[in-house]
Amino acid sequence: MANVMGVDIGGTKIRLGIIDAEGNILYDEKIPTQFPLYPYLEENVLRILAEFPDAEAIGIGTHGFVDPKEGRIIFSTEALRGWTGTKVKAQLEAASGKRVEVENDANCAALAEAKFGAAKGLERVVCLTLGTGLGGGIIWDGKLLSGGPNGGAAELGHLTLYPRGADCACGRKGCYEQYVSGTGIQRRIHEAGLEMTPLEMFQSAATDEQSNQLLEAFTYDLGIVISSLQAAFDMEMLVIGGGVSESAEYWWPQLIRQLEPLLLNPLDIQTAKFGNDAGILGAALLVLKGK
Incomplete structure (x- = not known):
């Protein structure tokens, strides 16, 4: 299958990458977290997608309480100020034209270790x-x-x-x-x-x-x-x-x-x-x- 984009959002930095089906990181970039967060995220996701248009979908792991079905941030602390309530999935799917899924970052780490890791x-x-x-x-x-x-x-x-x-x-x-x-x-x-x-x-x-x-x-x-x-x-x-x-x-x-x-x-x-x-x-x- 084609590659996908993975995004890891933290309080001080955001990491964006292109990953293949075997878990190989083909492209990797770190940028400082900036606010307001959503438009900054969208801008950088679209910038990287322009370089890797074959990426089929976007997965996002983020600090905070997440509704994974709606891809919405239910609650986030001041570490990601203004993030609470953001409808990440709906907005980014509309902007990118690609499928987007959103989860809590610790859940994402568990998924990685169970699929490819320890x-x-x-x-x-x-x-x-x-x-x-x-x-x-x-x-x-x-x-x-x-x-x-x-x-x-x-x-x-x-x-x-x-x-x-x-x-x-x-x-x-x-x-x-x-x-x-x-x-x-x-x-x-x-x-x-x-x-x-x-x-x-x-x-x-x-x-x-x-x-x-x-x-x-x-x-x-x-x-x-x-x-x-x-x-x-x-x-x-x-x-x-x-x-x-x-x-x-x-x-x-x-x-x-x-x-x-x-x-x-x-x-x-x-x-x-x-x-x-x-x-x-x-x-x-x-x-x-x-x-």
Whole structure:
């Protein structure tokens, strides 16, 4: 089949690419996120389509709550200001004359890992994206579990870990996101009176007791998150991606040690194969035939 366009929209940059049916990225471009977002997106999509007119369709992964049927942004934080309510699918289909599908970015990452990546060939997979926040994606019987009346299915980052815990951007307290995301780890470092990045904390844990305590608290909480998700979904594999996963060499043994007594059954846990490519590949998979 012909190629498709994949677009990954984040708070600081937008990545646009042309991808073939085997998941090869034939063209790749990053541009800074600018506002108002929709006209800027349309302008750049049409510019690239002019160079690759054979691209059959456009898949878009974006931060926020998405109605995938209508391709509309139900809610987005100030990271993508003015994005809430945008009818991306209808507007971009009218402008481009091509089929457009829109999904949450963490769902796109899960789709990429299940189709081409760490969980290739598996039917039930949970993906966690540990970045600035905590994204979640679920593959259920080979298909993406998404949507819902509020576009909030698989918002795993907003399950409650500690009732009456740390304030979350969603307006509630104690969400998973506030303990195992990069932002959550940084908050705990600051509360401990330390001045270092999460990576520096992980690296110094072997020789510094305070850093080690923070690492142990992070891996224990992540273990609770994983075991709770296993109880809900009984997945074949859990895949961990996002920026925090890039430092997994420093905390993976502690996670496995803390996780073992928490699991109901043995579970295969892997780091994501595609890293930063997962978003754009998953967006493309929204529109690749035979996905």
